[in-house]
Amino acid sequence: MEGTVVKGIAGFYYVKAGEQVYQCKARGLFKKDGIKVTVGDEVKIQLHEGSDALITEIKPRKNAFIRPPIVNVDCFAVVFAITQPQPNFAIIDRFLVMAEKSNLEIILCANKADLAEEAELQRVKDIYGGLYPLMLVSGKTGQGMDELKTWLKGKKCALAGPSGVGKSTILNALEPQVAAETGEISQKTKRGKHTTRHVEIFDTAFGAMLFDTPGFTSFEVLEADEEELAHLYPEMQDYLGQCRYDNCRHIKEPDCRIREAVTEGKINKSRYGSYVEQIKEIREKSKKW
Ligand SMILES: Nc1nc2c(ncn2[C@@H]2O[C@H](COP(=O)(O)OP(=O)(O)OP(=O)(O)O)[C@@H](O)[C@H]2O)c(=O)[nH]1
Ligand SMILES: [Zn+2]
Structure with missing residues (x-):
């Protein structure tokens, strides 16, 4: 049977399959792969009469x-x-x-x-x-x-x-x-x-x-690296690759197409400001290591 892990408490997982929620155990089998059953997982379960069901497989995840x-x-x-x-x-x-x-x-x-x-x-x-x-x-x-x-x-x-x-x-x-x-x-x-x-x-x-997810209010780390960051701003996509330098980070470099687009009003200043702040933060962090 297949279902979705909706909750995990004290070693038990609750798997919703159809309209039913099953209390399940997960044996050690995932631990050796370093995977822990997590809320949102799509899993296969085996029912056992008179005892808890067992999670036998975790489907590949879209994100974590x-x-x-x-x-x-x-x-x-x-x-x-x-x-x-x-x-x-x-x-x-x-x-x-x-x-x-x-x-x-x-x-x-x-x-x-x-x-x-x-x-x-x-x-x-x-x-x-x-x-x-x-x-x-x-x-x-x-x-x-x-x-x-x-x-x-x-x-x-x-x-x-x-x-x-x-x-x-x-x-x-x-x-x-x-x-x-x-x-x-x-x-x-x-x-x-x-x-x-x-x-x-x-x-x-x-x-x-x-x-x-009331805890979803802040982030420990910004996990993007310098090169990647501009790719995470959809409005920058059209202009990437058009700067003078291939490794342009669009901060102070001459002939920067991104900064030009900001001046032309094609990229919003507030968004660009956030981008610059994040680049600085990534640089600070890399200094620490
Ligand atoms: N006028 C008005 N007030 C709102 C609206 N939505 C929320 N509030 C008020 O804003 C305050 C904060 O709302 P919450 O729903 O607690 O905010 P939250 O994002 O869940 O906050 P955390 O639990 O701290 O993460 C409360 O006093 C709400 O009554 C809205 O659409 N209009
Ligand atoms: Zn640039």
């Missing part, structure tokens, strides 16, 4: 995240607030770069549309409108939720974004049942900062599977 530990994410909904708090575009772009690197579909959820001024909305549209599907939503009023559901349907999705932008509120608007269960857990988690908690993926009535 360490913090939080989840795999096979089809879609990242990167959430930010259009206002209150003001968007931190550098952080949004880091989420986007990570998502680009992970081979998954990206949608942007600009939340708190109910509070946003026209100018604030316009700024967000100017930066991201042509790059990614951009949804103006409000977890509070429900604006945009139907459109969001249509995008998420049929996929394993994670809401990602900084603290306080409204991820829990959106989750609640999408599927109150899921939010209720995760709310309880986060209450417990908030008591101790380093409490580890389990990750879970929930089936929704509208046909998406949602990872409950």
Whole structure:
């Protein structure tokens, strides 16, 4: 039988196959390959009468995240607030770069549309409108939720974004049942900062599977290298290879096509600023080693 690992606690894995969830054990067989069964895994299981089922095979993964530990994410909904708090575009772009690197579909959820001024909305549209599907939503009023559901349907999705932008509120608007269960857990988690908690993926009535990943707020490391970074900015693709130097990093080099495109307004300044910041960060990090 085949199914999806929806939860792992204390050595047990919970595998959803059809409408049933089976409590399973995983024997040592994966450990020798350095693989640990993870939430999101597609697996084969064997049922044993009178005892726990056994996971016998892990299917190849599409992608894998360490913090939080989840795999096979089809879609990242990167959430930010259009206002209150003001968007931190550098952080949004880091989420986007990570998502680009992970081979998954990206949608942007600009939340708190109910509070946003026209100018604030316009700024967000100017930066991201042509790059990614951009949804103006409000977890509070429900604006945009139907459109969001249509995008998420049929996929394993994670809401990602900084603290306080409204991820829990959106989750609640999408599927109150899921939010209720995760709310309880986060209450417990908030008591101790380093409490580890389990990750879970929930089936929704509208046909998406949602990872409950409240920890998906920041990144330990930016895993791109200098050369790769520009490839993770979709708007730069058309211009790569047209700079004077083959190894141009598009910072100060002469005859740089990317910087030209920024001047011409073809690449957004805010996005380019994030790129430069990330290059500097990658350089800093390589100095330490
Ligand atoms: N007006 C308005 N307020 C919102 C909206 N979405 C969230 N809020 C409020 O913004 C605050 C933060 O929302 P949360 O859903 O807790 O944010 P979060 O991203 O889950 O935050 P963390 O749990 O810290 O990661 C709360 O006070 C919400 O009531 C919205 O669309 N409109
Ligand atoms: Zn260049």
